[in-house]
Amino acid sequence: MFAASGYDPGRPPERQELAKEPTLPKDITALSFEDALKELEGIVQQLERGQVKLDEAISAYERGALLKRHCEQRLAEAKMKVEKIVFSADGSVATQPADLG
Template structure:
């Protein structure tokens, strides 16, 4: 398990660690206190993955198209 703060992780880092956390919990050979810590870390990692996916979806949604329907660039996320 990484010591890197969850809020600094990329989607890929958070997903990889989340998979490791789930794997450890599924094996059931982790002491209760450690299981609780792993579950809390897993919840934070899941939230980070969701956050990064939402950011990516917003960027894709802001993709602009030209008159022929081809992508021509992106708009800033805060452009109304």
């Protein structure tokens, strides 16, 4: 329930700030959804092969988590922009937000 906000009722108030997600690096935010997904898929394949040193695997996992978050944000933005075309009783055309839920 509180995970999305970063709030943890069991954590002391002075440590709540540490629970917030870090800002995405500029090199990731500059990626298109498709490019970020492609890189994420490459990281997953690399980790699944298991032929990476531990330190490299940890770094790859951390980058993968950031790429995943970026992709989720891009999808959420796209969902908000999607509209559907509707026809009114008089035959005119308009758009309204699509009900994707």
